[in-house]
Amino acid sequence: MDAQAVSVVVVAGLGVSGAAAARGLAAAGERVIVLEANPGERQRAAAAELAPLGVEVRFGEPILPDEASLLVTSPGWRPSHPLLAAAVRSGVEVIGEVELAWRLRAADGSAAPWLALTGTNGKTTAVRMLTSILVEAGHRAVAVGNVGVPIAAAVREPYDVLAVELSSFQLHWSSSLAPRAAALLNVAPDHIDWHGSLEEYAAAKARIFEKADVVVYNADDDWCARLAGPYLPGEAGAGDVRTVGFTLGTPRPGQLGLVEELLVDRAFVADPVREAEELADLGDITPFAPHNVANALAAAALARAYGVPADAVRRGLRAFAPDPHRIQHVATVDGVDYVDDSKATNPHAAAASLAAYRSVVWIAGGQLKGADVDELVRGAAPRLRGAVLLGQDRARIREALARHAANVPVVDVPGQDTGVMDRVVGEARRLASPGDTVLLAPAGASLDMWPGYGARGDAFARAVHRLSG
Known part of the structure; x- marks a missing residue:
């Protein structure tokens, strides 16, 4: 990291990524101050581990030190946060942990190349598919970034290549990333409350392409095609960049796709x-669903950009085991399948999940984060046999159902107590018939009722198992 003029590097937050950033900076010889608002037991234990490295942790309201000349922010902190706003006013550069990790890489040419991907949905599945393919090809590889190992720690380990999942938040705070290959899976409204508009959100996603050697994009997605457009041959931004599309249709030259x-x-x-x-x-892809085939094609394109042979792609996809709460079959009760896709935390993800089933009793609701659900409901209406709604923004989904699926029976389950999911699953069972799928694909975040989407999915699974005895 070229930071000779940096007197103090400030790290905002003492979470997993913040602690990893502090360690990396200390190892690089920087003076580091970590600002942490929560003086909890875990945070104080982390501070004690960092102290021997010379890292100072300050608890309480985060205040920018006068000597600061670089601020490393946590991904979820909005640009309007008082600490970040104060840094900008003071002329202090603000970066994220991912940008920091890029700068901390070895400068002698031995640093592991990055194969990076982003998108509204499918990031974690695709990056884990990619990692599985790379490992099957014999490479020392690990999934990092928005998943897996903290990236600031990974860049200090002897990996051959890093499979990097990047969120829009992380890309917003990154400026110099130059991955070997970069993929954009899809773009749909999400985190509008953070970015301010769909256009700003898409622009953050597009930053992944800016310095990539190979641009990989979803040719079936209008936003992806638009954002990759400047890098196509003959365009002003193309330069020496290679552009590769992937599609669920028959591929043209320069694409990956499906032939039967x-x-x-x-x-x-x-x-x-x-x-x-x-x-x-298609039989090599688990779980099978159209959007998961697209994830596999994106992972394959990134791996091929790194020189992975075709047989390793097949072996990697076969070896891949999906993370929990992603189209996960929980049980079959009285001829009805119960499926947990709690990770479908926005309308685009829920639409992809619903499209995988022909006859669905849909469990939906939560925090919509400013996203519109009309298009989701309109597209899913023909396959809906019923809907059970819960959570903070369930009224907005109910109104969309009334507009676009007026014949679909809807049950509204109020409350935020621990028994809500049992009532939800009970109502879904009442609406379902043999051959139907009861699908938890909420289209919203879970923090209105649970610590995260995993806890929501676990609650669903427990309720289903109680239902089945």
Whole structure:
């Protein structure tokens, strides 16, 4: 890291990423002050671990030290946060942990290259698919960024390559990332309350392409195609950048896509016009759903950009085990399947989940974060057999159902007590018939009622198991 002029680096927050950032900075010889508002037991234990490294932790209301000349912020802190606003006013550069990790890489050319991806939905699944493929190809690889190992710690380990998941928050605070290849999975309204508009959110996502050698984009997604447009051959921003699309249709030269049941590559072959190489088939992808096939194609494209052979792509997809709460089958009760997709925390993710089933009793609700649900409901209406709503913004979903699916029976379950999910699952059972799927795909965040989407999914699973005895 070129920071000879930095007198004090300030780290905002003592979470996992903040602690990793502080360690990395201390190892680089920087003087580090961590600001942490919560003087809890875990935070004080973390402070005690950092103290021998020379890291000072200040508890209480975060106040920018006068000697600060760089501030490393936690991903979720909005630009309007008083500490960040004070830094900007004072001329102090604000970066995120991901940007810091990029700067902390070894300067001798030995640093592991990054294969980075972002998108509204599917990031974690795609980055774990990518990691599985890289490992099957014999590389020392790890998933980092918005998932897995803190990236500021990973850059100090002897990995061959890093599979990097990036959120819009992390990209907002990054300026110099130059991944070997970068992929954009999809763009749909999310975190509008943080970014201010869909356009600003999309612009943050597009930053992943700015210095990438290979640009990988979803050719079926209008926003992705638009954001990749400047890097297409003949465009002003193209330069030496290679642009690769992926599609659920038949791929054109320069794309990965589907030919009947096969995933094929017409980009990383000797003659993309006349040649195509088989990478895998649909049976190699678990769980099977159209959006998960797109995730697999994106992961394959990034791996191929790194030189991974086709047979390793197939082995990696077969070896991949999805994380919990992502289209996870919980049980079958009286001929009805119960599926947990609690990770579907925005309308785009919920729409993809609903599209995987023909006849659904939908469990939805939570915090919509400013997103609109009309398009989601309109598209899902033909497959809905009922809906059970819970959480903070359930009224907005109920109103959309009244507009676009007036014939669908809707049950509103109020309350935020621990028994809500049992009542929700009970109502869903009453609406479902054999052959239906009761699907938890909330379209909203969970923090109105649970500590996270995992706790919400666990509550659903427990309620289903109690239902089944």
